[in-house]
Amino acid sequence: xxxxxxxxxxxxxxxxxxxxxxxxxxxxxxxxxxxxxxxxxxxxxxxxxxxxxxxxxxxxxxxxxxxxxxxxxxxxxxxxxxxxxxxxxxxxxxxxxxxxxxxxxxxxxxxxxxxxxxxxxxxxxxxxxxxxxxxxxxxxxxxxxxxxxxxxxxxxxxxxxxxxxxxxxxxxxxxxxxxxxxxxxxxxxxxxxxxxxxxxxxxxxx
Numbered sequence: 001x002x003x004x005x006x007x008x009x010x011x012x013x014x015x016x017x018x019x020x021x022x023x024x025x026x027x028x029x030x031x032x033x034x035x036x037x038x039x040x041x042x043x044x045x046x047x048x049x050x051x052x053x054x055x056x057x058x059x060x061x062x063x064x065x066x067x068x069x070x071x072x073x074x075x076x077x078x079x080x081x082x083x084x085x086x087x088x089x090x091x092x093x094x095x096x097x098x099x100x101x102x103x104x105x106x107x108x109x110x111x112x113x114x115x116x117x118x119x120x121x122x123x124x125x126x127x128x129x130x131x132x133x134x135x136x137x138x139x140x141x142x143x144x145x146x147x148x149x150x151x152x153x154x155x156x157x158x159x160x161x162x163x164x165x166x167x168x169x170x171x172x173x174x175x176x177x178x179x180x181x182x183x184x185x186x187x188x189x190x191x192x193x194x195x196x197x198x199x200x201x202x203x204x205x206x
Contacts, residue, residue: 008129008130008131009129009131010077010078010079010083010084010125010128010129010133011077011079011128011190011193011194011197012040012078012079012080012083013080014197015197016036018201037083037086040079040083040087041083041086041087041090042090043087044075044079044084044086044087044088044090044091045087045090045091045094045101047071047075048068048071048072048075048087048088048091048117049091049094049100049101050067050071051066051067051070051071052066052067052068052101052102053103054067055067055103055104055105057105058174060174061170061171061174062105062107062110062158062161062170063105063109063110063113063158063170063171063174063175064105064110065174065175065178066103067182068103068113068117069117069120069147069150069179069183070182070185070186072088072117072120072121072124072146072150073124073146073147073182073183074186074189074190075087075088075121076088076120076121076122076124076125076128077124077125077128077133077139077142077143077186077190078128078133078190078193079125079128080125080126080128080129081121081122081125081126081128083125084121084122084124084125085118085121085122085125087121088117088118088121089118091117092114092117092118095114102114107161109158109161109162110154110157110158111157112153112154112155112156112157113150113153113154113157115157116149116150116151116152116153116154117150119149119150119152119153120146120147120150121146122149123145123146123149124142124143124145124146124149127141127145128142128190133190133191133194134190134191134194135191136187136188136191139186139187139188139190139191140183140184140187142187143187144183147179147183151172154171155167155168155171155172158170158171159171
């Protein structure tokens with residue numbers, strides 16, 4: 001069975017910690033650790049940038065359907081708060097710098113959802129650090145909290161452009177089914193990944 005200490009930490013933390021314990025070589029240098037963390041952040045940025053290219057415009061709303069919410073939730077759940085937020089922050093900085101990493105959406109009405117990605121990465125990662133992605137029930141709850149964070153930021157900003165009377169119809173209602181499916185997929189993948197990891201590490205699943 002997993003020890004009490006190993007019941008905490010996000011998936012990547014546990015994998016890296018177990019690899020370090022099984023490595024007979026000296027502890028990695030600060031430069032090697034920095035390179036590892038940078039690589040993980042870049043992987044997160046690339047995943048987010050690719051997911052932004054999965055886009056389905058809707059003619060009646062400035063908010064499109066994209067694959068970003070799925071990747072944000074999954075990334076934060078696997079990385080934890082620190083790495084998840086770092087990846088999203090680096091992604092946002094890349095977009096602000098002019099790199100083509102954002103979804104091709106005209107105007108700034110959807111920028112609130114981008115801010116929501118950062119908040120979702122923080123809260124989902126924080127819960128993942130405390131073991132909330134290891135079982136199906138708590139994983140669903142974690143992803144739901146992340147979705148709420150994304151929509152809270154997105155709708156608050158969108159209301160400035162479409163008004164409070166239309167913000168739910170244009171910024172939430174058209175996406176409920178699709179986001180529910182993405183949430184379910186992310187919530188299923190994390191416990192499955194934990195089970196596969198425990199088996200690979202020779203530990204019995206809970």
